[in-house]
Amino acid sequence: MNAVTGPLESALAELLERFHAAEAVALGRAISLVENERPGFEDFLHEVLRVGPSAARIGFTGPPGAGKSSLLSVVATIWRTRNEQLGVVAVDPTSPYSGGALLGDRIRMSDLATDPGIFIRSMATRGSLGGLATTTKEVIDLMDAFGFDRVLVETVGVGQTQIEITAAADTVIVVLVPESGDAIQAMKAGLMEIADIFVVNKADRPGADRLVKDLRQGLHLRVGTVLESEPVYHGLDLDRIRRKESGEEFKGPGWSPPVLSTVAQSGEGVEHLMDMIEAHRSWLEESGELEERRRARGKVRIQDVVDRELRRTAWHSDALLAVLDQGLDRIQKGKDTPYSVAWDIVNRLLR
Ligand SMILES: Nc1nc2c(ncn2[C@@H]2O[C@H](COP(=O)(O)OP(=O)(O)OP(=O)(O)O)[C@@H](O)[C@H]2O)c(=O)[nH]1
């Protein structure tokens, strides 16, 4: 278990120095350190995160093949022409069925390929229940701390991963396409609550206008009953959303998610999308919502790390594994149940 107290071991101290000197190689190494949970990774994160978040974190989520990578590449290219430094994390990259390409491949086809001002990392999802793995969020933190102006995150929208993007991004862009279903489905999937901006991409295809219209209508209807029937998602505080909807405890004017349409291939609608991203950023900062979101993220992170440490401490302890083993014997003899054994282990762990 990491102490997160003492000084860093010398190799990590050197890595930290190079990380602070903004060497891209050091960022790559730091990401591997964290991804592989190598000894000292939490101490390293502790040092790195002392500065606090500063990048604008922008999430792109939506169904497979919606055009998330295509849109991300277009906006990234424009930000690069303004000399912004960009970090990109692609989570759970493409399935063979979506018609999408790996984000890296898509970018390799563009001018961004040889651009040192953009750093791209693809990651497999490893979170439980398909959620966004703690490791992924830690990599996003590393990119933020490295000093990028923006950190862009692409996640394929399937269940929890999609919802949990809120635990990693300040601005969540939900990308839908005419083929991905109607507004009712989007409401059922909880997208109305997580989207800061809706994009209907592939607006060159039939049905796009209809979807835009339905989404706008759906957004007007979403208060109350829809929220009541939603399950509580990890990392998403529905109470807070309810208070926000009812105007309680909410300082600034609210944000109504705009519904935009784009054609990623031609770039149509992309400038408007970028304006909305800026507008959302200003709102986040002025309303106090950015602080609230960061605080909510901090809470989730603390809980994640406590969970991880407890689990590791329990299952890496020979003594506790022995208790488990003996417990299994007693269960077989009818003297114990999984619950009595679990409580025994928890009590010993807390002692
Ligand atoms: N007609 C049309 N095709 C598009 C548009 N945007 C993207 N595509 C195509 O849709 C396919 C999927 O695009 P991607 O950008 O890889 O989609 P994605 O959402 O990143 O896909 P996954 O990462 O696999 O979920 C590609 O063949 C794109 O060329 C658009 O606006 N109109």
Ligand SMILES: [Mg+2]
């Ligand atoms: Mg993609």
